[in-house]
Amino acid sequence: MAARPRAWALMLAAALLLALLPGCERADDAPLAPSGRPESLVIALTPYAGAAPAFVALAEGFFEREGLTVTVQRHPSGKAALDAVLEGKADLATVAELPVALAAVRGHPVTILATLSTQSDHAIVGRTDLGVGSPESLKGKRIGVSAGTSGDFMLDVMLVRQRLSRADVRVVDRKPQELAGALASGEVDAIATWEPYIDDARRQLGDRAAVFPSDGVYDSSFNLAALRRFALQRGETARRVLAALQRAEQLLARDPAACEPIVARSLGKAPGETRQLLARSRFALTLEQHLLVVLEDEGRWALKNRVATAAQAPNFLDAVYLDGLAAVKPRAVTIIR
Structure with a gap:
């Protein structure tokens, strides 16, 4: 009978070891939804392949599994989606980095929770x-x-x-x-x-x-952005949103063919055309130092060309929220505080 407790101990040790291995932050079949009533939030989405993780998370029920009830707004551009956040009509927006840089220069308290994708498109x-x-x-x-x-x-x-x-x-x-x-x-x-x-x-x-x-001249990033108070006051909600998006990122990497119809419906495009659009994007939830450099470059460009006016450039560290992604995917955060 002494062998059985030893066997269980070995199995437990193996399970703990697997949980600590890189890439094992969450298992796909792990129970995710917290107890209590679902929390509601509004996401302003853009018909853009770079937002594919959000489309997949919605279609696959990943937000619900995190205890979130999501209402979707459709906007023709990331700028329009971010405007909805600035006007208090949405909690989150999918948006390229430039509208965030311009909003920050203009004094709006915006912040990027994560980069969803980068692309040369x-x-x-x-x-x-x-x-x-x-x-x-x-x-x-x-x-x-x-x-x-x-x-x-x-x-x-x-x-x-x-x-x-x-x-x-x-x-x-x-x-x-x-x-x-x-x-x-x-x-x-x-x-x-x-x-x-x-x-x-x-x-x-x-x-x-x-x-x-613009290959080799300009590569854009597509991001999830919010007002800073959302990140500070609803940090746990932000973490759950990012956890859902991470699961979508993993599905896009593991089974892109299963994700293509979801994205095609979201974009209103044929499957073949959608496949080409997805191929131009690199999907990975990150907050990299390069993002901060690009935001600073775009801020200087906006001030120099009077695209936006301000007494001085903002501190773009305020335009990124690190804690949410650090809790979900810590190795993806490389921004130096």
Whole structure:
């Protein structure tokens, strides 16, 4: 009979060892939902492949398993989603880093809870029949852009690469979903935008489209953001949201084919097109030092170009909330406090 207690002790030790191994923060079949009534929150989502972890978490019930009841708002851009948070209409937003940088410069107490994905999916799309056949041919052209978005920042970066500035082009402000139509109608000669609007423009123009990707010039991140008071007052809620998103990240890595239909429905795209969009994104919940560097660069750009005004640049450490992700995925937090 002495062998049985020893066997149980060995099994217990093995289980504890597995729980401590890297990548074993949570088991997929572990009970997650806390006791008590579900907590409600509103997430402002964007029809963008970079938000795929949120789409998957919703469809697979990962938020519910964390004791959360989520109401979804749909917005055409991350900037619009973040505006909903700033106006008190939503608790969380999926958004690129630039609108967060601009909001911080303007004095709004915004903070990023985690980066969901990074991608190289921005580009300038021009019409060859209107004289846009190369990046240097943008001089003197009308360029459509959504002011205050990552496309706005990317346009300046691309112009600088050609030794041009905004004074050398005519910028036309349009909503993200209006850009492809403005280019097709001839209202503008080129647009600076991101997927899926690049594909929309290419599809409408056919062989008249000239596409200049931002690869190697600008890579964007897509993030989960909130007001700072949400992170400070509802820290446990933030942790549960991130735990649900981590499970979605793991499913995207383990079984991308199962996630494609979920994302396709969320984007309103065909499965094949969705597969291409997902392939351009790298999904991993992180808070990396590079994010802080990019926020600071974008803050300086905004002040220099009067995209936003302030007496001085903010401390962008206030624009990232480390404790939530550190509790769920500690090795993913590399920002130096």
